[in-house]
Amino acid sequence: QVQLVQSGAEVKKPGSSVKVSCKASGDTFSSFGISWVRQAPGQGLEWMGEIIPMFGTTHYVENSQGRVTITADESSNTVYMELSSLRSEDTAVYYCARDLRDDHSSFNWFDPWGQGTLVIVSS
């Protein structure tokens, strides 16, 4: 059974970057994709992007303006999400989640999820 454990909360200044980690256990890491989804305070959920370590491929939400970078370290079963040029609107809980799809779907749903990492952007 896959478990995802994320790094701890961060407080960052506007304009800086943050790198959040997500360590997977319980299954072959490279056999599935990992997505990042964020949730601003009191708001809904927004998919940010994914990595598929087996193929070394990444996909990002179309309005990310190149600020999101997702990488993977297969030796440690860890995925990283780096968000640059931080602004106050980036204050949110960031979740990693495993991608799941069936034989006929082009895209995926998410299960399980990490516990979430709160990132606060404040001067």
Added chain:
Amino acid sequence: DIQMTQSPSTLSASVGDRVTITCRASQSINTWLAWYQQKPGKAPNLLIYKASSLEGGVPSRFSGSGSGTEFTLTISGLQPDDFATYYCQEYNSYSRTFGQGTKVEIK
């Protein structure tokens, strides 16, 4: 982009009630829809995928239906543990868009 609209935004109900939440897509998404439950301070938890397939370990009082543009999540016999926020998510498009959520409150 596909827009996902849930209704109602908030629902007040009592233990034992049958509750229905609707999710509408701005264009057809076949049956590529998932439902999640989220409790305060916790990560979302998968309930249903492919519109009506119950995730393992999820109580059978949860059920999903629909195809195309209109979908429902039904809780038959609301339990105290079910008071939470519920989200739908389409996976017919690259953006994998979520609905805005439906909060189920105690009446």
